[in-house]
Amino acid sequence: MQLKTTIAALLCLFISTAALSQNTIRGKVVDAASRQPLEGVTVADAASAGAKAVTDQDGYFTLRSAGSITVSLIGYKQVTLPAVPNKENLIALQTDLINLRTVTLESKAASRFSTISKIDLDLKPVKNTQELLRTVPGLFIAQHAGGGKAEQIFLRGFDCDHGTDVQVSVDGMPVNMVSHAHGQGYADAHFIIPETINNIDFGAGPYYTSHGNLNTAGYVSFSTFRNISKSLIQVDGGRFNTLRTLAMIDLIKKNKDRQSAYIAGDFNYTDGPTISKQRFKRVNLFGKYNAALSLSTQLSFSASAFSSKWDASGQVPERAVKGGTIDRFGSIDPSEGGNTDRYNANLIFSTQLKNGGSWTNQVFYSRYVFNLYSNFTFFLADPVNGDEIYQAEKRNILGYSSMLSKKTFIGKAVLNSSDGIGLRYDATKDSRLATAVNRQFLSNIKLGDVKEMNLFAFTDQQLSIGNWLINAGLRIDYFTFRYFDKLQNPQLPSQRKATLSPKLNIQYSISKSVQVYVKGGKGFHSNDTRVVVENAGKEILPAAYGADLGVILKPADNLFLNIAAWYLHLDQEFVYVGDAGVIEPSGKSKRMGIDVLARCQFTRNLFATANFNFTKPRAIGEPKGADYIPLAPTFTSVGGIYYNKKKGFNGGISYRYLKNRPANKDNSITAKGYFLLDASINYTRPRYEVGVAVENIFNVKWNEAQFATESQLRNEVSPVNELHYTPGTPLFARVKFAISF
Numbered sequence: 001m002q003l004k005t006t007i008a009a010l011l012c013l014f015i016s017t018a019a020l021s022q023n024t025i026r027g028k029v030v031d032a033a034s035r036q037p038l039e040g041v042t043v044a045d046a047a048s049a050g051a052k053a054v055t056d057q058d059g060y061f062t063l064r065s066a067g068s069i070t071v072s073l074i075g076y077k078q079v080t081l082p083a084v085p086n087k088e089n090l091i092a093l094q095t096d097l098i099n100l101r102t103v104t105l106e107s108k109a110a111s112r113f114s115t116i117s118k119i120d121l122d123l124k125p126v127k128n129t130q131e132l133l134r135t136v137p138g139l140f141i142a143q144h145a146g147g148g149k150a151e152q153i154f155l156r157g158f159d160c161d162h163g164t165d166v167q168v169s170v171d172g173m174p175v176n177m178v179s180h181a182h183g184q185g186y187a188d189a190h191f192i193i194p195e196t197i198n199n200i201d202f203g204a205g206p207y208y209t210s211h212g213n214l215n216t217a218g219y220v221s222f223s224t225f226r227n228i229s230k231s232l233i234q235v236d237g238g239r240f241n242t243l244r245t246l247a248m249i250d251l252i253k254k255n256k257d258r259q260s261a262y263i264a265g266d267f268n269y270t271d272g273p274t275i276s277k278q279r280f281k282r283v284n285l286f287g288k289y290n291a292a293l294s295l296s297t298q299l300s301f302s303a304s305a306f307s308s309k310w311d312a313s314g315q316v317p318e319r320a321v322k323g324g325t326i327d328r329f330g331s332i333d334p335s336e337g338g339n340t341d342r343y344n345a346n347l348i349f350s351t352q353l354k355n356g357g358s359w360t361n362q363v364f365y366s367r368y369v370f371n372l373y374s375n376f377t378f379f380l381a382d383p384v385n386g387d388e389i390y391q392a393e394k395r396n397i398l399g400y401s402s403m404l405s406k407k408t409f410i411g412k413a414v415l416n417s418s419d420g421i422g423l424r425y426d427a428t429k430d431s432r433l434a435t436a437v438n439r440q441f442l443s444n445i446k447l448g449d450v451k452e453m454n455l456f457a458f459t460d461q462q463l464s465i466g467n468w469l470i471n472a473g474l475r476i477d478y479f480t481f482r483y484f485d486k487l488q489n490p491q492l493p494s495q496r497k498a499t500l501s502p503k504l505n506i507q508y509s510i511s512k513s514v515q516v517y518v519k520g521g522k523g524f525h526s527n528d529t530r531v532v533v534e535n536a537g538k539e540i541l542p543a544a545y546g547a548d549l550g551v552i553l554k555p556a557d558n559l560f561l562n563i564a565a566w567y568l569h570l571d572q573e574f575v576y577v578g579d580a581g582v583i584e585p586s587g588k589s590k591r592m593g594i595d596v597l598a599r600c601q602f603t604r605n606l607f608a609t610a611n612f613n614f615t616k617p618r619a620i621g622e623p624k625g626a627d628y629i630p631l632a633p634t635f636t637s638v639g640g641i642y643y644n645k646k647k648g649f650n651g652g653i654s655y656r657y658l659k660n661r662p663a664n665k666d667n668s669i670t671a672k673g674y675f676l677l678d679a680s681i682n683y684t685r686p687r688y689e690v691g692v693a694v695e696n697i698f699n700v701k702w703n704e705a706q707f708a709t710e711s712q713l714r715n716e717v718s719p720v721n722e723l724h725y726t727p728g729t730p731l732f733a734r735v736k737f738a739i740s741f
């Protein structure tokens with residue numbers, strides 16, 4: 001009989017026909033104070049160890065139960081209460097201290113990666129998007145343009161540039177910009193206000209059906225709070241003339257289950273540690289409104305505005321510092337810098353269906369303005385005026401998506417189905433690469449308009465039966481690429497291409513303390529539109545094929561481990577080098593590695609975290625010794641010890657380690673690694689908080705962004721190929737004061 005049930009369930013992986021039974025429990029779980037819907041809550045039949053459900057992003061769940069249910073989420077007090085079948089059950093959870101002992105490994109439990117991310121976010125509050133990204137295990141970043149440019153991202157042996165191989169989104173709205181003036185997938189996330197972030201979902205590898213273009217090394221998905229429980233005003237100040245102010249105001253304090261609204265804004269200024277002041281200014285505004293149009297229908301609308309302006313000292317060549325030409329924090333060309341603006345509108349309409357499913361529709365719009373001045377080679381190309389370049393664009397992004405999700409009970413098995421469609425359209429005006437002197441325009445190298453559209457559809461089926469969790473998905477993406485070159489005629493024809501991305505993930509829970517899983521899938525990232533049309537559509541959607549084999553362990557109640565061995569193969573691609581306006585082909589590559597994630601809770605308030613990421617990245621088809629992938633990390637580690645307490649003193653000390661790695665293909669130039677320690681301490685009360693944070697406690701001299709670059713200084717007779725870098729921030733201390741009401 002069990003065999004027949006299993007076969008029937010597998011046959012129904014893509015076909016859902018069974019009706020919900022009369023003892024089906026439906027409900028919604030929210031935070032008791034803010035009324036924020038809670039995602040990832042485990043809801044279980046109190047009388048049956050096998051009947052469990054997990055709340056979705058709107059806090060809803062559907063469960064077969066004959067009576068009482070137990071509701072639990074890490075960071076909240078567990079409750080057991082009676083539930084009424086065929087009626088909306090609203091459950092409010094009270095916050096509590098994090099307790100790893102409550103985490104169990106079960107086939108129907110929420111994603112462990114997402115849970116751990118929530119733990120990290122609670123243990124180590126952040127002040128900017130850089131630190132938000134650093135909460136993702138294995139992800140490193142580097143800033144090399146005065147704080148205003150999108151960070152360089154490293155993940156799973158990839159130098160993702162500014163986002164080519166990692167997909168970033170906020171509330172389902174894409175952050176990455178395809179066919180960008182500076183680099184493919186440019187992920188400028190500086191419009192995010194960190195305190196508005198409720199959760200960070202992420203995944204490594206190309207295994208996730210709902211994530212398409214640019215999800216090769218992984219994805220990072222931020223979610224903002226729908227509601228806030230109280231208003232907040234905060235002021236931070238520190239070294240290098242650094243100032244930050246923040247305000248979050250709750251606009252509707254009553255009946256939050258029916259409607260809520262808040263606004264947030266922050267202002268940042270710093271001169272930075274460089275001799276030439278950065279004069280970095282950034283202003284962010286964000287607002288969100290939520291309304292329950294009925295018991296089953298929710299509307300959410302958010303809007304944001306962002307403006308940033310800065311000066312930059314640029315990358316410095318090692319020889320200039322060693323020879324005493326400039327200081328480590330000096331500059332060859334202090335006229336670098338730029339400004340960016342982004343405006344977003346995001347509307348989400350979701351409905352809970354009578355059969356226990358949900359239907360979510362989303363529409364978004366972004367307006368982006370980008371201007372950047374850089375000089376990487378100094379006087380190599382133009383010994384008179386210098387090699388300063390100017391990159392700019394104006395962009396509109398439109399998007400729509402619709403997803404239908406439902407749950408079907410098949411005997412003792414549960415089938416969760418998600419089917420979605422959508423589109424994204426990017427249109428740029430005057431995407432430009434030009435020469436300049438002291439930010440004065442000289443001549444265009446490239447100038448044109450990009451029109452790129454991505455249509456997609458996917459189906460994702462997740463079967464839970466006994467100790468097994470089987471997830472299968474298929475995604476299709478269709479692209480159109482058009483480039484209107486304003487410097488040459490005739491115009492090149494537009495190109496079209498489609499790609500299929502299958503996924504399969506299997507998880508087996510041996511016990512509540514041991515779980516094993518295997519993941520496999522195909523992903524891709526699109527090439528720049530200018531590459532696509534100039535190469536007549538060849539190799540325009542390079543594929544990534546990946547596999548993970550992992551185990552999740554709880555060897556003790558207070559210890560959590562996740563160990564994964566993985567492999568990723570990337571097909572050949574053509575790369576558009578935005579800094580030079582040329583196309584460079586690159587060959588196939590492979591990466592293999594081991595990721596280790598550990599979390600330990602020593603006492604009720606004392607925690608330790610550590611991530612270790614070992615990677616061997618290599619180019620395929622290159623001679624041994626000349627097959628290194630420049631700047632690809634080979635070993636990284638992040639961790640810390642934290643004392644977490646809701647009232648009174650709290651804080652922690654954390655570290656970041658990045659090993660030396662090749663800066664060029666034959667490893668003749670080395671990008672230097674570093675080990676940094678940071679610390680913070682806060683005194684928290686219900687109505688106020690004061691704190692001190694110190695970065696780079698031991699004032700280590702470290703290089704943040706690093707490149708092997710051929711350059712020529714003004715008085716040199718020939719170019720030199722060597723390491724160029726931006727110096728990492730020295731000892732930096734800041735204080736903060738916050739009041740809530």
